[in-house]
Amino acid sequence: MKTNQTNSSLQAPPLWQQLLGVHIILSQMQNGKPMSSSMELVSVHLRPGVQALSYAVLRHYASAQLAFRLLASRNPPKELANFLIISLALLIQDSKNRLTDQAHLQFYQTHTLVDQTIEALKRKAGPKAQTGFLNACLRSFLREESAIMHQINQDDSSIWNCPTWWIDRLQNDHPHQWQAILEQNQIKAPLTLRVNLKKTTLAQYKAQLEQHSIAFTQIGPIAIALADPLPVERIPGFMQGQVSVQDAGAQWAVDCLLDACTLTQDSIILDACAAPGGKTAHLLESSSAQVIAVEMDAQRAERIISTLSRLELSAKVMIADASYTKSWWSQANNEQQFDAILLDAPCSASGIVRRHPDILWQRREQDIASLVKQQAHLLKTLWPLLKEGGKLLYCTCSVFKAEGSDQIEQFLRKYKDAIYLSSPGHVMPKSLSVPQESKNTSESDIKIENLKYPPLDQDGFFYAILEKKSS
Ligand SMILES: C[S@@+](CC[C@H](N)C(=O)[O-])C[C@H]1O[C@@H](n2cnc3c(N)ncnc32)[C@H](O)[C@@H]1O
Structure with missing residues (x-):
């Protein structure tokens, strides 16, 4: 009995709950609030999943907006529009992963995503939720996926996942490097540490990481990039002030x-x-x-x-x-x-x-x-x-x-x-x-x-x- 309780408390929260969290992040962002502060509005146990999903949505936001314009026959209420954008972004990510042989990166099955987005909308909007509209748009995307992806692949803002004014500014400022900058913007940055030489030495700190079997690369005089991000409480020596992020x-x-x-x-x-x-x-x-x-x-x-x-x-x-x-x-x-x-x-x-x-x-x-x-x-x-x-x-x-x-x-x-x-x-x-x-x-x-x-x-x-x- 005890074992069962422990197992169930370790289970990942249902996807619809996480999608509700992503909806908060997206709405706040549209009101000019950074994700780092709006994450505080999300329950602590949901944060890791909501963060991962929000990053995925934001990295395909321009494509999702284009797909939305192609699929939505009318202008739905903002709340509904955002659920549609979130699910389209995740479907587009899966579609791109399949094309680049990265299907293994898919978070969940497509039908699960559609069902769970509808569930999240119901929980948010109650009995008046326009689930039929959301369902119809998502099913249309799945039916017309290759034509929609073709249009996405022709659109600069979607290709670079960037507003056009931003692309224009970069082209103007850095005529030889703007594409490289936009490419880099798509790549997730590593968690990098600064070693505090008042508390330890570089060699000692590297040895400490090795003892904990934490993979890293030294990328600057006292900068160490971890191969995989870790919560700060699990970074050796962080609480003791040996390193900062x-x-x-x-x-x-x-x-x-x-x-x-x-x-x-x-x-x-x-x-x-x-x-x-x-x-x-x-x-x-x-x-x-x-x-x-x-x-x-x-x-x-x-x-x-x-x-x-x-x-x-x-x-x-x-x-x-x-x-x-x-x-x-x-x-x-x-x-x-x-x-x-x-x-x-x-x-x-x-x-x-x-x-x-x-x-x-x-x-x-x-x-x-x-x-x-x-x-x-x-x-x-x-x-x-x-x-x-x-x-x-x-x-x-x-x-x-x-x-x-x-x-x-x-x-x-x-x-x-x-x-x-x-x-x-x-x-x-x-x-x-x-x-x-x-x-x-x-x-x-x-x-x-x-x-x-x-x-x-x-x-x-x-x-x-x-x-x-x-x-
Ligand atoms: C780029 S961040 C600084 C990051 C910081 N130097 C660090 O390395 O952690 C800019 C900071 O400037 C603050 N700020 C903006 N205008 C300011 C002003 N006129 N006087 C003092 N602080 C200001 C902002 O609130 C923000 O915290």
Whole structure:
């Protein structure tokens, strides 16, 4: 009896429950909410399944929207439309897997998916649920699958699973690399760790992973990509602060800044847009300087504090609009200028789509101009806070030039006391799972142990280091 109870509690929840969870994620995304925060609205026991299904849906979202337009004879209520989009995306994924001999990746049988989507709609909409409409559209898809897939394969937005304005912008910004960027956006990013050299050594940590039979690849000076993702509680040494989760490209920021500076324990670094604190912690792990972290979102600022406490590090964390310097500068540092500034500015996040596919559908074209304005304002207001001879690292996790090279060119035109130092500039997303010969970079045979830059697998970023001229 006891054994039966244990077995049943381990059983996966029914698919309709998970589809209801995916429906929440999709509706929230359409209202501009990121998946990372809307997942909190889903019951904990459903989250792993809902996350996997949501990723699958988001990676076929454009194709599902096209199929929806081809199949739906009328405009159904939003709730119903979203169930149709979810199931179409999953059917399209199966169809693509079959074509590429990956049928074994199918989550469930087709008829189960159709039945369970109808069940989920009934549970959500009650007796008035238009199950007949949903059933008819899904059956039509199955009947006309090859013709619909043919149309999907002709449509740019569906081919790249990307809004057309985004494709146009990439074509314009990176005429030789836009396809490679869009290809990378389809590939799931690995879970990457940053080893905390204040707590362990790289060799010791690698040995620890080996002892636990956890497969990994070292992809940067202190960056380790796990072959399979693990919940943080199961990552050896995570709770003890030996490692943090951080993309290898994101780790490059602190390397670039510290490499350009000569800092002592009396130096003060401003981390201007700091939450959730990945770079704040990396700065403290890699240098003896003091760090002041400023973040305007109080809830996100709490994450800096919890990260630092897990790592047993300390920084002055301030909740303020970094660009409104009057509100925090005197309290932070008695209006003394900083030796270095890290400005990880708010941006479109167009470089981290492989990790967060919801960004593609949450972001609107008109957001870019307003983000560019915010970034310019942060640069303008923080520049006077840097000492002469000090260095400022401007970075964004964006591959759009407006938020990277164009932004910095404009800044350099206005600020004659700013010198552009050798910097990585735009760094494109790049995956380890792409065969070496097809990578559009030349560093595939670099020796990792001696490597300072760049990583072997990374999200997309922009990095510029500016020095303030001495008068
Ligand atoms: C790209 S994230 C920073 C990531 C962080 N540096 C890390 O490595 O973990 C940008 C952060 O800037 C914050 N932010 C945006 N505008 C800000 C402002 N004017 N002042 C302070 N923080 C701001 C956002 O709330 C967000 O947490």
